[in-house]
Amino acid sequence: MATIRDVARLAGVGIGTVSRVLSGKGSVSSKALLKVNQAMEALNYTPSSAARSLVSKKMNTIGIWGTETSGEINRRTLREMESELKDFEIHLIFADGNLNSSKNPNASRQSFDKLINKGCDGIIIWGSDLPALEILQIENEFPNITLLNNKIELIDDKCFYFDHYQAGYLCGQHLIDKGHSNIACITGWLVTDDGNQRHQGFLSALNDNNVNIPKELLFEGDYTYRKGYEGALSLLKQGQPFTALFCGNDQSAMSAIAAITNEGLQVPNDISVIGYDDMNIASYTSPPLTTVRIPFNRMAISATRRLLNLCYNLELSIDYDFPAQLIERRSVKNIG
Amino acid sequence: MATIRDVARLAGVGIGTVSRVLSGKGSVSSKALLKVNQAMEALNYTPSSAARSLVSKKMNTIGIWGTETSGEINRRTLREMESELKDFEIHLIFADGNLNSSKNPNASRQSFDKLINKGCDGIIIWGSDLPALEILQIENEFPNITLLNNKIELIDDKCFYFDHYQAGYLCGQHLIDKGHSNIACITGWLVTDDGNQRHQGFLSALNDNNVNIPKELLFEGDYTYRKGYEGALSLLKQGQPFTALFCGNDQSAMSAIAAITNEGLQVPNDISVIGYDDMNIASYTSPPLTTVRIPFNRMAISATRRLLNLCYNLELSIDYDFPAQLIERRSVKNIG
DNA sequence: ACCTAAAATGGAACCGGTTCCAATAATATT
């Protein structure tokens, strides 16, 4: 591997000159420029990123910590971040918090520290797996962080999240607008903040319209297909009748529809179903799924840009408002 | 940030001693060990990975180039690789070939070179977006590569792929075993090798059983939900009747089922459907999807380990055989 | 032609680790 000194020697100039043509800063005569470029070409020279990082103290790498990234929605979000970083030649590395935290409570912090040790210039903390207090502590000694899908008042300008409460409310209101008053619910994972918020928003919408929902019509899910399927079966079996079902996400909505269909009932004729997320498949189910779309892409981009601004003193424009949008398809019937 | 010299000074020893306790190699007296550990603790010392990389010429990073990584199956595969690497404290970075190659044919090679420039110790080339010749050329000057989902005879020991032909054959045979002889097909993306192979395998199974498939019953898809839906609609509309449908992947199978259902027909009573991939949702559809499962995880792990062996002189065990397995659920009816 | 300002240049010093070796201390041998 050729070094900058090899290039300088071959070009017959000093290393300073080579460095100048490399960075484009400082002045270089056109003859020198030519010779250096030829030498670099001839030696197939590539600057060592390790040496660069050593002096610049920038790794051109940012880390992502937290949420499981294998679900479709999170993958889509990730995708946005990756393409946002591509322009800056910054790479992403992962440390999956969940993976370890289940085994060992301290492990989550350890996997986070790994990212720092690795030398990430900044870290996106995704989700609320880390206690707020701990995040504040981290932020204190390592300020280059951004929170995605989490809100901490004291560092609100580094937080990017949306109003799941409002989105949940939207769903509840929609079912009511369509004339439903016997409404069942398969919740998201209530252990997570967002699962809780969308549930509360949903409940509030019902409450504001004076419809209340008996215990029997509430099934606590966890966002998985499995729980969606089981939940629907369980709701169908208990006595209370219902005409509409709100699911904490599209995955559980889809498997709930499958369960309902497999039980010989029809969606939306017998039971209306509304989901949450607007997955790609939502347009291609039977019936196409009414759901709520959340601008993950814009949110992810803003969180990423905010971090870039912090790490590299940039001033990319960012945004803090990400309103949800109801996507009406054919899984909710108007029975008013 | 504390450096090794700070630690040495505080501990009252030389930097060599600190380096020795860091690496665990060479002998250090117990007193020195204690003092150094205390000093490191006191200064909250973390060795600079950039400085380490500079001298060791190892970045502890490997790159992935090629396939779009946002689909469920690919993401699952990726997940396996990440967790395999976690144990070695090696990180993964991406360079999405597809993203650019569509715009500019040279861009794919450029994005590949970026990975090398970044200093990856090795690279997994995923898929067949790069011509074999070019890969051989690359391998020649940068031998630390491994191919995933691609086969090149000359470097077969670095290739990890499965026999899509065999898996496609399995699907075709299964439909025939169930008594079907009017069989339609929504292919995968025939531009890709694997899409082609599974199609050829499927065709061979039919051929070996003397059932032939008229042009009208072939619809060329591209793995997307959209094409699955459109394909099913189109097949339904043309005159030729059929009782079974093979889809190039589960995504198109699922949307094909939705289309069939939306048209008032039933799966599997009117039409049997078989998919390919065994996505998570496949157990939770209506009806649950018969499909073929491919051991992506084992394949990904082997490809990763092979690369680790190459990069870091390890001798992890690897595997080259990844047979497909038919998962029979309820979307295929026996009409024999 | 002469003087001054601006452009261009070379290279020492540094970033923070690892490697290696000569020097010293500790332990064993006779």
Add this chain to the structure above:
DNA sequence: AATATTATTGGAACCGGTTCCATTTTAGGT
């Protein structure tokens, strides 16, 4: 007690860039 081994130690040199400054060239002004 003297000598031979072996264990431990400190630090110079190096990895390959960037930064910075003293010095040399070139261009501009009169």
